[in-house]
Amino acid sequence: MGDFLAGKVIAVTGAGRGIGRAVALACAAEGARVVVNDYGVGVEGAEPTSEVAAAVVKEIEAAGGAAVAVADDVSTMEGGQRVVDAAVHEFGRLDGVVCVAGILRERMLFNMSEEEWDAVVATHLKGTFTVFRAASRVLRKQGGGGALIGFTSGNHQGSVAQANYSAAKGGIISLVRSAALGLHKYGVIANAVAPVARTRMSAAVPMELKEIGEPEDVAAFVVYLLSERAREAGVTGQVYTVAGPKIALWAQPREVRAVYADGPWTPERVAEVLPGSVGSEPMPMLSVLGEITRAAAAGERPNQ
Numbered sequence: 001m002g003d004f005l006a007g008k009v010i011a012v013t014g015a016g017r018g019i020g021r022a023v024a025l026a027c028a029a030e031g032a033r034v035v036v037n038d039y040g041v042g043v044e045g046a047e048p049t050s051e052v053a054a055a056v057v058k059e060i061e062a063a064g065g066a067a068v069a070v071a072d073d074v075s076t077m078e079g080g081q082r083v084v085d086a087a088v089h090e091f092g093r094l095d096g097v098v099c100v101a102g103i104l105r106e107r108m109l110f111n112m113s114e115e116e117w118d119a120v121v122a123t124h125l126k127g128t129f130t131v132f133r134a135a136s137r138v139l140r141k142q143g144g145g146g147a148l149i150g151f152t153s154g155n156h157q158g159s160v161a162q163a164n165y166s167a168a169k170g171g172i173i174s175l176v177r178s179a180a181l182g183l184h185k186y187g188v189i190a191n192a193v194a195p196v197a198r199t200r201m202s203a204a205v206p207m208e209l210k211e212i213g214e215p216e217d218v219a220a221f222v223v224y225l226l227s228e229r230a231r232e233a234g235v236t237g238q239v240y241t242v243a244g245p246k247i248a249l250w251a252q253p254r255e256v257r258a259v260y261a262d263g264p265w266t267p268e269r270v271a272e273v274l275p276g277s278v279g280s281e282p283m284p285m286l287s288v289l290g291e292i293t294r295a296a297a298a299g300e301r302p303n304q
Contacts, residue, residue: 001064004227006031009091011083013037013074013131014101016052019151019195022215023098023222024056028065030223033091036060037070037083037101066091074101075122080130084138096147096226097135099128099172109163117164124168125175132179136188145187147226150176152192152239158285160292169194173239180237189236191225193218194250196243213244221247256281 014020016038038053050071060067072079105116139146179190239250
């Protein structure tokens with residue numbers, strides 16, 4: 001076992017499978033005590049149980065680590081609170097949270113139901129908020145720093161058939177930046193990770209990804225973001241992509257160009273000025289859409 005996170009207590013949501021599981025195992029391997037959250041309900045419909053979360057706890061314990069399973073739905077305020085409460089109750093403190101839990105409900109925008117929208121936004125965006133909120137209260141009282149990590153996606157740029165997912169992932173980025181600003185004076189850092197790794201979710205992507213890695217690649221990066229090394233370096237409010245051997249940093253939002261009117265704007269004046277002075281920025285996902293359309297017509301699987 002390593003000691004990159006020695007003495008720390010970390011809670012990971014969606015930790016029963018895929019990237020969440022890899023993160024939980026990596027944290028434990030680097031000395032952290034881990035709260036493993038993954039939601040499930042018993043066959044009899046009684047108290048929530050999660051066999052996959054319990055299995056990850058057994059793996060951690062078998063390797064000499066300490067962990068506890070929490071089977072709660074983080075899309076509820078109570079569920080997010082119980083994840084944090086479990087850390088404090090079982091291990092006496094909390095040093096970081098990693099919000100990986102997510103689902104997909106793919107549908108074209110014009111066919112998407114309210115349930116499909118609400119379920120995805122609740123799991124991804126609200127599920128990050130509920131844990132961040134509960135964790136920030138503990139970290140603020142402890143007064144010794146800490147780290148919040150949200151999981152976003154390159155699809156925050158937009159998606160053909162995942163408007164719900166894209167909107168939630170974009171919201172997570174803004175939530176992370178808000179947390180970085182609001183908790184800075186308490187020594188807490190907040191960052192977002194956009195992983196590209198082989199998981200059940202990535203298997204549904206309708207194209208061959210040129211840059212893709214394994215969940216363990218993402219987990220190693222997350223361990224760094226949870227560590228004192230990241231906090232001492234002032235890494236906060238950032239969005240990173242991890243795709244196998246590649247680590248990439250996303251730009252911060254900023255104005256690109258501006259133009260000012262001498263008097264009140266009119267639609268005619270906007271039409272005269274906008275194209276040549278302010279213009280627009282290329283939308284990368286439109287070129288991807290073009291490749292998907294071309295490949296589909298040729299009976300091929302597109303590359304990205």
